Amino acid sequence: MQKEHNLSKNQKIIFDLIDKSGEPMKAYAILFNVQKKGIKAPLQVYRALDKLVEIGKIHKIESRNAFIACQNSSCQISKATAFSICESCENVSEISNSKLSKYLSNFEDDSGMRYSKYNLEFFGLCKKCKSK
Amino acid sequence: MQKEHNLSKNQKIIFDLIDKSGEPMKAYAILFNVQKKGIKAPLQVYRALDKLVEIGKIHKIESRNAFIACQNSSCQISKATAFSICESCENVSEISNSKLSKYLSNFEDDSGMRYSKYNLEFFGLCKKCKSK
DNA sequence: TTATAAATGTTATATTATTACATAACGTTA
DNA sequence: TAACGTTATGTAATAATATAACATTTATAA
Structure with missing residues (x-):
């Protein structure tokens, strides 16, 4: 089982967006989408992405520089x-x-x-x- | 066996550099190294890299945004x-x-x-x- | 509670890669 | 060899991706 992580505000906003989209999203597309929620700067996005990748909630598609929600919710597969x-x-x-x-x-x-x-x-x- | 490709001038300069280095090189590090040979612009580097990747002489290490010479000279392994x-x-x-x-x-x-x-x-x- | 770590906010900047357009060199084949 | 299509080159500008540095706030836990 995956450890339950309490996502911070920005992490949650960004994870929800990626998760709902169901497809890989690029960092600046994410930024554009969350600006109305108060996330204004690239760094805020990248920081949340880094953390989400670290805890396995999302993965980076390296060949596309894009991020997708983990689809294996039940297993420790982020590595x-x-x-x-x-x-x-x-x-x-x-x-x-x-x-x-x-x-x-x-x-x-x-x-x-x-x-x-x-x-x-x-x-x-x-x-x-x-x-x- | 791999098809023999005749590399163009820029392709050869850039391939030789990467091949001799023996380790992954980043595009702008390559650019810096070949400026004395007349290759002045990023695009010249990226064009040569694209071609070299296409014909399998080098590979891109996606997680590092870097390029390394193919070490399997004898086989068709670029895919x-x-x-x-x-x-x-x-x-x-x-x-x-x-x-x-x-x-x-x-x-x-x-x-x-x-x-x-x-x-x-x-x-x-x-x-x-x-x-x- | 207090101190430590984690997260946020903001500005600026670094790094990686492409668009657009003009010209030159190469390879084929008529 | 001339004409054509393809590949490669040159150059400037700019787009897209990502991080550094610093100040502040919030959460965690000892």
Whole structure:
């Protein structure tokens, strides 16, 4: 189970926005959306984003510089993330596949280095876009 | 085997720099380094980087906004990349593991979406940093 | 309660990346 | 080799993403 975090005011505003949108949001799009709620500066957004990423409520889609709400609410998966990204419509969804996460969490390479964290991004065309 | 690409002047200058450095380089660090060779503007750098990424001579480390020369010279792996990143010293190396790449290249999730490309970044502490 | 950490507010600035437009070099093939 | 399309280059301006520095306030917990 995930620890219950009491989000601060800004964190809550920003998390709710991202969560409701259901898709990746960019920092300045977030900023634009929350200005009416009194969050005026980029730094306020980035600080909340940093914290939300840290506690696993959202993830950063690195290849897109965007942030999406965690879709695996019940598991401690913020250090082991995998996403499916459609290169046409830019739809992103979090992959929740226990075989995959087990495989990657236990992965060791020749260096003997053990990994505490990973991020995987898959790219392709989603069903809709493929059939166009 | 990888197709032999004839790099243009700027592409060659920039590839050689990244390749010799042996570690990830950021675009503006590259720019600074090649100014004496007549490459003066960010766009010149980004254009060369785009092309080099496209043909698989370099890869972008998304979580670091940096570019590293491909270390798997003999294989067509630019659409299936995996990296090991030390969070302390920021050392990055490309993982070349056929089991891993086979596993990921064949991965399918519930959506039935088939992936043409992936990028995986592992994080942890390298041996040196772990023993400090 | 008091002190410590976490969050906020604000301004300025750093870093990363692209748009727009003009020109030049290269490769093909007629 | 001339004409064409494609790829690469040059240059200026600007957009988009992210952080530094500093002052203040709020929450947590000893």
